[in-house]
Amino acid sequence: MTEIAATTEPGDERFGPYGGRYVPEALIAALDQLTEVYADARRDPQFQAELDRLLRDYAGRPSLLYQASRFSEAVGARVLLKREDLNHTGAHKINNVLGQALLTRRMGKPRVIAETGAGQHGVATATAAALFGLECVVYMGEVDTERQALNVARMQLLGADVIPVTSGSRTLKDAMNEAFRDWVTNVEDTHYVIGSVGGPAPFPAMVRDFAAIIGTEARAQCLDLLGRLPDAVMACVGGGSNAMGIFAAFIADEAVRLYGFEAGGDGIDTDRHAATLTGGSPGVLHGARSYVLQDEDGQTRESHSISAGLDYPGVGPEHAWLKDTGRATYAPITDREAMDAFRLLCRTEGIIPAIESAHALAGASGVAKELGPDATLLVNLSGRGDKDMSTAAHWFGLVRGDEAASS
Amino acid sequence: MRSADAYAAARGQGRAALVGYLPAGFPSYGGCIEALRALADNGVDVVEIGLPYSDPVLDGPTIQAAAERSLRHGTRITDVLRTVEATAAMDVAVVVMTYWNPVLAYGVERFAADLDAAGGSGLITPDLIPDEAGEWLAVSENLDLERIFLVAPSSTPARIAATTAACRGWVYAASTMGVTGAREATSSVAPALVERTRASTELPIGVGLGVSNGSQAAEVASYADGVIVGSALVRCLLDADSEAAGAAAAGALTADLARGVRTRAVVSP
Numbered sequence: 001m002t003e004i005a006a007t008t009e010p011g012d013e014r015f016g017p018y019g020g021r022y023v024p025e026a027l028i029a030a031l032d033q034l035t036e037v038y039a040d041a042r043r044d045p046q047f048q049a050e051l052d053r054l055l056r057d058y059a060g061r062p063s064l065l066y067q068a069s070r071f072s073e074a075v076g077a078r079v080l081l082k083r084e085d086l087n088h089t090g091a092h093k094i095n096n097v098l099g100q101a102l103l104t105r106r107m108g109k110p111r112v113i114a115e116t117g118a119g120q121h122g123v124a125t126a127t128a129a130a131l132f133g134l135e136c137v138v139y140m141g142e143v144d145t146e147r148q149a150l151n152v153a154r155m156q157l158l159g160a161d162v163i164p165v166t167s168g169s170r171t172l173k174d175a176m177n178e179a180f181r182d183w184v185t186n187v188e189d190t191h192y193v194i195g196s197v198g199g200p201a202p203f204p205a206m207v208r209d210f211a212a213i214i215g216t217e218a219r220a221q222c223l224d225l226l227g228r229l230p231d232a233v234m235a236c237v238g239g240g241s242n243a244m245g246i247f248a249a250f251i252a253d254e255a256v257r258l259y260g261f262e263a264g265g266d267g268i269d270t271d272r273h274a275a276t277l278t279g280g281s282p283g284v285l286h287g288a289r290s291y292v293l294q295d296e297d298g299q300t301r302e303s304h305s306i307s308a309g310l311d312y313p314g315v316g317p318e319h320a321w322l323k324d325t326g327r328a329t330y331a332p333i334t335d336r337e338a339m340d341a342f343r344l345l346c347r348t349e350g351i352i353p354a355i356e357s358a359h360a361l362a363g364a365s366g367v368a369k370e371l372g373p374d375a376t377l378l379v380n381l382s383g384r385g386d387k388d389m390s391t392a393a394h395w396f397g398l399v400r401g402d403e404a405a406s407s
Numbered sequence: 408m409r410s411a412d413a414y415a416a417a418r419g420q421g422r423a424a425l426v427g428y429l430p431a432g433f434p435s436y437g438g439c440i441e442a443l444r445a446l447a448d449n450g451v452d453v454v455e456i457g458l459p460y461s462d463p464v465l466d467g468p469t470i471q472a473a474a475e476r477s478l479r480h481g482t483r484i485t486d487v488l489r490t491v492e493a494t495a496a497m498d499v500a501v502v503v504m505t506y507w508n509p510v511l512a513y514g515v516e517r518f519a520a521d522l523d524a525a526g527g528s529g530l531i532t533p534d535l536i537p538d539e540a541g542e543w544l545a546v547s548e549n550l551d552l553e554r555i556f557l558v559a560p561s562s563t564p565a566r567i568a569a570t571t572a573a574c575r576g577w578v579y580a581a582s583t584m585g586v587t588g589a590r591e592a593t594s595s596v597a598p599a600l601v602e603r604t605r606a607s608t609e610l611p612i613g614v615g616l617g618v619s620n621g622s623q624a625a626e627v628a629s630y631a632d633g634v635i636v637g638s639a640l641v642r643c644l645l646d647a648d649s650e651a652a653g654a655a656a657a658g659a660l661t662a663d664l665a666r667g668v669r670t671r672a673v674v675s676p
Contacts, residue, residue, distance in 0.1 A: 020539050022507055024465050026559035026584055028536060028566060167471060168461065180464040185585035187561065284508040284534075285462065297484050298512025300461040 013201030016324060018317035021200040022284045023180075030187045035202045037107050042209075047102060054098045055213065058131070059088045061095075063214075065221035065378075070348035071361075077368035077375040080230065082218045082246060084382050085353065091383030092214060092242045093124035097193060099210035101128035104191040111135040111190040115179040117144055117172035117238070118309035118356065119151025120383055121195030126160035128193075136160040139178040141171035144308045151387050169302040172238075172312045176286050196239025197316030200287030204316050211245025218378055219249040226376060232367050234259040235380035236359040237330065238274070238310035240319045242382035251327065257371075260319060261363035263305030264332030274303035275332035276315040277323050290317040306335040306391065307355040309383075337362040339395050342385065354383035355391065410500035410528040410553060411576040413452040414611040414632055423628035423668045425450060426613055427661060428504065428637035429644070430457035431490040432482030433473040438650035440493050445658030446640070447497040450665025454494050455531060455635070458487045458505035465533045467588030469638040472645060484513050488525045495526030502553060502576075504531040510543075519546045529553025529576055537573035547575065555579050555613075558604055560596045571608035577633065580604055580614045587616055588638045598630045620660075624667030634668050636660075 012035075013019055021031060041047040055061040064083040072079045084092035104112055112134050116122030122138040129136035138155055142164040145152050155162050168174040183192040197204045197211070215233075222230050233250050235243035237260035250256045265273035273279060276291045283292035285300060293301040293313035305311040322328035333341075338355060341362035345353050353361060357380070364379050371377075385392065393399045410426075417424035427446045433439055443454055459474035459482055466474065487503065494501045503522060510518045510530075522530070529552040535543065537556055547554045553576030558567050561584060571578050582597035597614050604612050613633030618624055620639070627634045640657050647653030 021536065022534050022539055023536070024533055024559065024581070025536055025557045025566070025570065026561050026581060028559075029561040029563060032563075167475070173462065177462050177464050181467070181586045184465065187584060283511055286464075287534075292508070294508070294512060296512060298460075298509035299478065300508075 012205040015318045015321035018290050018320040019201055019204055019288050021287060022289065023200045023287045024184055026184050027187060027200070031200055031202065033107060034103065037103055038202055038206050041103060041106060051099055051102055055095065059094045059098060060086065061213065062217045063087055065218055065225065068349050071345055074344055074348050075365045075368045076373055077371060077377050079364055080222065080376065080378045081381045082214060082378065084214060084242065084380060085351070085357070085384035089120070089124050089127050090386060091120040091124065091354065092211065092245060092380070093121045093195060094127065095213050095245065096195065096207050096210040096241060097121070097124040097128045100191065100193045101132045101134070104134060105132055107191060109189055109191045111186065112193050113137045113139065113179050113182050113190055114193045114195060115139050115172065115175040116195065117141070117175070117311055118307065118354070119144065119148040119155065119387060120309060122160070122162070123151055123154050123158070125193045125195070126155040126158035129160060130158045137182065138162050139165050139175040139182070141165050141169070141175045143170045144172065144175070147391060148308055148387055172308070173300065173303070173314070180286070196241040197244045197318060198239045198286055198288055198290065198314055204288060204318055207241050208244040208248055208318060211241045212248040214242065214245035214380060215247060215249030218246060222378060229253055229256050230378040231371055231375040232257040232259060233378045234261065234360050234363050234367060236310060236356045236382060237262050237277070237315060237319060238312050238356065239314065240316040242380050244316060244318055246378070246380040247322070247328065258322070258328035259363055259367055260328055260330045261333045261359045262330060263307055263310035263359060264334040264337070265304040265306070267334055268332045271301070272304035273332060274305040274311050274313065276313060277319060277330040278332045280313070282320070285314040288317045290320040291315050306338065306395070307359065309354070309356040310359065331363065331366070333359040333362045339392070341365065342392065343396065351381070352385035353381055354385050355388045357382045408500045409576065410453040410502050411611070413500040414577055417452055418611070418632065423631055424452040424613070424633040425624070425661070425665050425668045426453040426455055426633050426635040427451040427640055428455040428457060428635065429640055430459050430470065430473045430477050431487040432459060432477035432480055434476065434644050434650055434653060435480060436482070436486055438644070438653065439490060441650060442644055442654040442657045443494050444497060445654040446661045447494070447499045449658045449661035451499060451661055453500045453502060453633070455502050455504050455637070456487065456490055456494065458484065458503055458509055460506040460509055463506060465586055467586040467638060469641050469645065470587050473641045484509055488521050491522065491527045492525040500528050501526065502528050502531055502555065504533065507532060507535040515542045516546050519550050519552055523550045523552060529555060531555040531579055533557060537570055540573070544573065553577070557581050558600065560584055560600050564603065567604055568607040571604060571610060574608070574610055577611040577613055578604055578608060579635070580612050580631070582614045582616050585616065597627065601630050621663035621667035624664045625670035628668040628670065634664065636664055
């Protein structure tokens, strides 16, 4: 058998049987370079200092930990919200993107590309590109450019080229295919800013590390506020970066339960959902082995979710491992449950969450019933809902002449 | 016949082998077989049958469109294997080009056994590098199947050495950085890549990505052991008014390419 030199640091490229690099050979040199530059940057105090400064002065960190009293009363347990929605650009995505923008500069590459579903990662990448003076191209499924038109305009204002992707299901999965095609062609001068904890190594571990500031802060804030850790930590899971970001700091705390809530769409018993860990099986998609929504021939199934950011038939490989080992629990939340939670947070706290984050809020209701009124639940409020106004207005029948999709 | 034998036979004639690609089930199951017969009748040495996949990240618009159409007709892995069997009966060597997830879903061992039974020589795996191929390395060894991994212009010498060492049969040199698709000019980096690859292997080297006519084929044949043509053949079928016309056009292009790969033998005996 052939000996191939290990190209990434041990433990960083695989999570049990998951992860790895299922990509064309043409990309391996760039992945090796990224691995090396990232490892080097992690050892460089100047890199960390610059990232910290950007996160504080530019992104507005640390984000608040907010005790949502009226929402707590409504769901029946104490709920703490990690307010990633208050970051610059309105979501947690900026944490990862600032880290990768610094690495892009370190590699001397003048161009970045990104895929985006809801547009939050695209907006974050366009923002960082503007800040660092990088050329930026964002691939976005045509369906998503329609349901997230406001974010398309934001990216364009920031100087990015937004390319609507018309192949396949015209959503996040196809945007990612197109971004990979661009990267294979332009890898010499281009960094692909993958927006979640998926993709080939080193992305899953690297993106987790950049997102981990969420959990690191929240853990310290919980200890300050309560003098102890929360009973459960929860987040929505599409690709899974906000969830890995908040989980990472708690994985070693065995008493703390971890919950990931996937997009159940019309219901897990229908074929219209995006609950990859609940309804999928192990396979390879977009460069990593993980769970995939697929048919028996390994063809990717089209996913569905009211939330563009969760509408993805894959999931980061570390989540697959956390599921298999039982360290984290994953469950689906239907569109309706998510939208009910969306409205509940609006009405009880005056906070309009992203529909993605509303899946975690809906999940909190269920966990509250399971753990009882004395439980403390830490929920990652991963983004704000401004981008979702049109979807929400239609769902709740707030648009004149529009039939309510839900009462 | 293994595709390595077809390479050896071409080498014996002092020329490069012609490798032609079509995705199974496109334009239809029968239409694909008809087109493959046109390839075989017009001088192709090795047929590369594509297994249509929902997320072909290394394919350009032409092959994407063909794969999408094939899948819309409901092409299954079993249809791909039937296509292999029908093509192997045409007295050409057959390899399957596939993204890795369909093979994983079917089962690596089961896929290899069924491919072998159908008369296929082996697999070209565009998104599987040897580092991830443990099970396939073992299974292909047992069944004496060919493993054709890719080398790219960005591959370091160390990676070319490791990748070619893991190959059986021949090596696929992706001549340009980018996705599949016909190009105006063939790549200038391709000869350099072939030269670097030769430094680490005795195996024949096929060059793909971008060849669309006989003169480009002749140019590539001047430094490579095989000339791989995909998108230009698929284009013949996409542009045709009928399956018969598509097969005829693909046959005519194959004849032109077959002349191209023989040009070197004529000019430098």
